Amino acid sequence: MFSPFERMIARRYLRARGQESFISVVVWFSLIGIAIGVATLIVVMSVMNGFREQLLDRILGLNGHIQVVGIGEPIYDYDAMTLKISGIEGVLRAAPVVEGQSMATNGGRAYGAVTRGMELEGLKSLTALANGIVAGKLDDFDGRGVAVIGRRLAEKLRIGIGDKLTLISPARGSTPFGAAPLQKAFRVVALFDVGMYEYDSSFVYIPNRDARALFKTGEGVSLIEVMVTDPENLETHKDRIREVARHQARVIDWRYTNGAFVNALNVERNVMFLILTLIILVAAFNIVSSLIMLVKDKTRDIAVMRAMGATRGMIMRVFVFTGTAIGVIGTLAGFGLGMAFVLNINAIKRGLESLTGTELFSAEIFFLSKLPAKVDSFEVGMVVVMALVLSFLASLYPAWRAAQAEPASALRYE
Numbered sequence: 231m232f233s234p235f236e237r238m239i240a241r242r243y244l245r246a247r248g249q250e251s252f253i254s255v256v257v258w259f260s261l262i263g264i265a266i267g268v269a270t271l272i273v274v275m276s277v278m279n280g281f282r283e284q285l286l287d288r289i290l291g292l293n294g295h296i297q298v299v300g301i302g303e304p305i306y307d308y309d310a311m312t313l314k315i316s317g318i319e320g321v322l323r324a325a326p327v328v329e330g331q332s333m334a335t336n337g338g339r340a341y342g343a344v345t346r347g348m349e350l351e352g353l354k355s356l357t358a359l360a361n362g363i364v365a366g367k368l369d370d371f372d373g374r375g376v377a378v379i380g381r382r383l384a385e386k387l388r389i390g391i392g393d394k395l396t397l398i399s400p401a402r403g404s405t406p407f408g409a410a411p412l413q414k415a416f417r418v419v420a421l422f423d424v425g426m427y428e429y430d431s432s433f434v435y436i437p438n439r440d441a442r443a444l445f446k447t448g449e450g451v452s453l454i455e456v457m458v459t460d461p462e463n464l465e466t467h468k469d470r471i472r473e474v475a476r477h478q479a480r481v482i483d484w485r486y487t488n489g490a491f492v493n494a495l496n497v498e499r500n501v502m503f504l505i506l507t508l509i510i511l512v513a514a515f516n517i518v519s520s521l522i523m524l525v526k527d528k529t530r531d532i533a534v535m536r537a538m539g540a541t542r543g544m545i546m547r548v549f550v551f552t553g554t555a556i557g558v559i560g561t562l563a564g565f566g567l568g569m570a571f572v573l574n575i576n577a578i579k580r581g582l583e584s585l586t587g588t589e590l591f592s593a594e595i596f597f598l599s600k601l602p603a604k605v606d607s608f609e610v611g612m613v614v615v616m617a618l619v620l621s622f623l624a625s626l627y628p629a630w631r632a633a634q635a636e637p638a639s640a641l642r643y644e
Contacts, residue, residue, distance in 0.1 A: 315454065383432060399446075
């Protein structure tokens, strides 16, 4: 596409020296601007993808993809319903769950907790929890009067394996002094850390029978949790589960229960992409301005080349090559910088925290215990292509202006 002559002239213009050094500086600023824009887009989009993946993995690893929830009252015929749902094609498991809010107390310290009553097999099927046991054994959950709690909640309550945890339920029971909230003591047999602050600091798992007694659901359960093979395609499974549940319960999925959260992530991700694209756009305008300055400075050279036989197309290709080369070099530099940052992002975070003496990534605010990053090859490719296309388009107008120069007019006063 470009002849050796055109490439030689373009390279000489990129390496301007002496009186032309100012133009060379502007070219370097344009190159650096594109590199920073590409690197920033890659880093931010990778971190956003990492956040989304990690949060959804934690949410789906501790909650069912589909929930069959009782309408106004517990589900009493849950054994038969669970068996029928388990037999539906594409359903991995179905487990009855008793869920309620309680107050977890120990030694005068009290914190709100989400208490879930489950059986041992159902607990083992929660992959995030089963893989996140940091103390004790999950097998010890088999029995009554035992509990599995989050590590951060245990730290707040200052309890460990074998210690007693008291749960106070809003359900009221009869006492010699009148009605009072129900409470029951549990022995902590395991601690989990799934890396999501909300769960690690507030979730408590107890046996199903104990939960029914604590929340006074009688022989019923709050919901049936269903895990399926494809959590992104739920409509077919929901229709089949509705046929089983009929009018006894309503069927909702994880997108409904976490809809506002997932939508906020998607909106934020799209808006960040649009905003950061402006960095590359500004750098592209810098290419336009630097090339226009270069064309004005090289008017005499252009006229001489035209007088010696260079065509308008050759002149135009010289400056298109110049602008495109700025974009290519800047894009490749930004790609390398962005990938290096993403691959070492947690090491960089720790270094900055040690230098500044502050916590840059608080688990209480961001819900996750470390800064996640996931590189999406399609998105990275889109960023690179966009930067290259904008650089190419930015070089067209200055190149066209250069090609329109008339040799006679340019050399009249030389």
